[in-house]
Amino acid sequence: MDFKKIKTETTVVTRQKDQFYKGTGNIYETVAILSIRANQIARMMKEELNDKIESFATTTNDSLEEVFENREQIEIARFYERLPKPTLIAIHEFLHDEIYFRNPNKATEGAF
Numbered sequence: 001m002d003f004k005k006i007k008t009e010t011t012v013v014t015r016q017k018d019q020f021y022k023g024t025g026n027i028y029e030t031v032a033i034l035s036i037r038a039n040q041i042a043r044m045m046k047e048e049l050n051d052k053i054e055s056f057a058t059t060t061n062d063s064l065e066e067v068f069e070n071r072e073q074i075e076i077a078r079f080y081e082r083l084p085k086p087t088l089i090a091i092h093e094f095l096h097d098e099i100y101f102r103n104p105n106k107a108t109e110g111a112f
Contacts, residue, residue, distance in 0.1 A: 008092035010084045019095055024103075033101045034090045041086035052076050 020030045056073045084092075093099045 006084065006089055006092065008084050008088055010082070010088070012088070015091075023097075023101070029103065030094070033099065034087070034094055037090040037093065037099055038086040041089050045080065045083070045086065049076070049080050 017027065020027055024030045024033070053073065053076070056070060090099070
């Protein structure tokens with residue numbers, strides 16, 4: 001997932017709660033969906049960051065001064081700090097119908 005392309009707020013914004021009823025009809029179900037998706041996004045971001053940081057890992061004993069001089073590693077950290085939080089990305093995806101979700105309990109109730 002390319003996090004640079006996501007155009008969403010980087011800070012918390014007050015929203016109308018009516019927006020979160022669409023698709024589920026239940027605000028609590030929507031919150032559960034958003035939390036699961038935010039956890040997935042956070043896990044992907046962490047894996048991507050760890051992959052980039054591993055390329056800077058050295059096996060030799062570096063002095064403390066050499067560790068602080070790695071500008072590329074600092075730029076990567078700043079990039080990830082400026083990204084929107086996973087919860088905000090999940091809300092953006094939900095409001096723009098970019099999340100697929102289903103409730104297996106509701107699907108089986110009507111199957112009688």
